[in-house]
Structure formats: structure tokens, C-alpha cells
Amino acid sequence: ENVLTQSPAIMSASLGEKVTMSCRASSSVNYMYWYQQKSDASPKLWIYYTSNLAPGVPARFSGSGSGNSYSLTISSMEGEDAATYYCQQFTSSPFTFGSGTKLEIK
Amino acid sequence: EIQLQQSGPELVKPGASVKVSCKASGYSFTDYNMYWVKQSHGKSLEWIGYIDPYNGGTSYNQKFKGKATLTVDKSSSTAFMHLNSLTSEDSAVYYCARLLLRYFDYWGQGTTLTVSS
Numbered sequence A: 001e002n003v004l005t006q007s008p009a010i011m012s013a014s015l016g017e018k019v020t021m022s023c024r025a026s027s028s029v030n031y032m033y034w035y036q037q038k039s040d041a042s043p044k045l046w047i048y049y050t051s052n053l054a055p056g057v058p059a060r061f062s063g064s065g066s067g068n069s070y071s072l073t074i075s076s077m078e079g080e081d082a083a084t085y086y087c088q089q090f091t092s093s094p095f096t097f098g099s100g101t102k103l104e105i106k
Numbered sequence B: 001e002i003q004l005q006q007s008g009p010e011l012v013k014p015g016a017s018v019k020v021s022c023k024a025s026g027y028s029f030t031d032y033n034m035y036w037v038k039q040s041h042g043k044s045l046e047w048i049g050y051i052d053p054y055n056g057g058t059s060y061n062q063k064f065k066g067k068a069t070l071t072v073d074k075s076s077s078t079a080f081m082h083l084n085s086l087t088s089e090d091s092a093v094y095y096c097a098r099l100l101l102r103y104f105d106y107w108g109q110g111t112t113l114t115v116s117s
Helices: none
Strands: A004-007 A010-013 A019-025 A033-037 A044-048 A061-066 A069-074 A083-088 A101-105 B003-006 B010-012 B018-025 B034-039 B045-051 B058-060 B068-073 B078-083 B092-100 B103-107 B111-115
Touching: A004 A083, A010 A019, A019 A101, A044 A061, A044 B103, A069 A083, B003 B092, B003 B103, B010 B018, B018 B034, B018 B092, B018 B111, B034 B068, B034 B078, B045 B068, B045 B092, B058 B068, B078 B092
Parallel strands: A010 A101, B010 B111
Antiparallel strands: A004 A019, A019 A069, A033 A044, A033 A083, A061 A069, A083 A101, B003 B018, B018 B078, B034 B045, B034 B092, B045 B058, B068 B078, B092 B103, B092 B111
16 A cells, blocks of 8 residues: 655645645555645545645645655745645555644644 | 535445545546545545446456446446445545546545445
8 A cells, every 4th residue: 555644734824925845655656636624625626736725726736756755835825725735646556545744824 | 516415424334335436527427437535534545446337347446446346327427336245444435436547536525435334
């Protein structure tokens, strides 16, 4: 099983601050996918094929990476960005998710 | 508008079984595989398995083989997940999600399962 390790587990950022979170895979993957989940809501597709923003996702978000190491970046934190972000790989079965990074407002 | 509407919360006793439904609308049901995902309270997401609504073909995460059975009813565009021999470890929120290429573009609202005597 390809284990995805997200770091940090919890982080807080001030409004306007740049935010970067990491996802490391135990085995190399072709692409990484990111989902945003807010409390008591379903996950939402956020970034697909490593760096493509899902429809409606603000341009302050970006994704990058390759091989075993991927990241999601917010150029300038806004209040609506507070949520938990999960990475997910679809390269090898089982199609695992990371443990999530919970992003809070400082 | 594409929607995946799941059945309501369930409270069941240990040892019992439950069937969760996911009714799709707004797209051609048989054109996309349907996945099921488990989220235990406060925890991450686990892929349970998927079904191809066109031919009923299934694939399961080894962890959930024998626990979950996936079926569909094409006439009503509904996917089902049957969970058997329930224990407290099965208490979680269960989601159905549509797969587009290699990502989940639409999710159901989730069904909360509580296993308790």
C-alpha cells in the first residue's frame, strides 16, 4: 500500500499569509489529487493532475510536485480557506488518501 | 445538475447488516464508475471499492473484502453498498463518489452509520 504522509497535521495562518502543505508518498506516483473538506461536509475536488485547479477554486491556490513529493500552496490566506486538505493517489491500488492537513486561521 | 443523493443515517446493532444507497441524477449513470469511501470520526478517508454500473463489475480494497458488497440498479440510477456483520469499527460516514478519469468530481452528502447496542 502506498502510504501518503501529510505535513503538518495542523497549521494556522494569518489572513494574507502564504501557506504551503506537503504530501509525501511512500512510493512514487504519477499525479497527486487534493480535496478540501470543511466540517460536516463532503470532500470537494480541489486540485487534479497535480497542478490543475478544479472549477471554482480560487487562483491563489496552486499545486506542484513529482515522484514522491507534492505540495499545495495558498499565495495569500483567506478566511474561507480554513478547512482540512487531503491528498490522494490513483497510481496504485488501493487508492490511498493522506491523513489530512487541517488549516486554521491564526 | 449532477447530484449523488445518499440514504439517511442508520443506527444498527452489532452483528446486523445495512444497505446504503446513492441515487445519481444529472448524468448518464452507466458512463462512470462509482466509488465508496469510508471516513471514521475525525479521521481520514479510505477507499472501499468501486462498481462499474454498465456491467456490474466490482473491485474492492482488500481491507473491505467480505465486509462490503457493491451493487447497482440501472433502472433507478442507484448504487448500493451492503455492509455485513457490523461492529463498532464500522461506525463512520460513508460516501459515494463519481470517478472522472482519475479523480472524484462529485460526492454524495454522506451517510452516517452508527453501530451500537
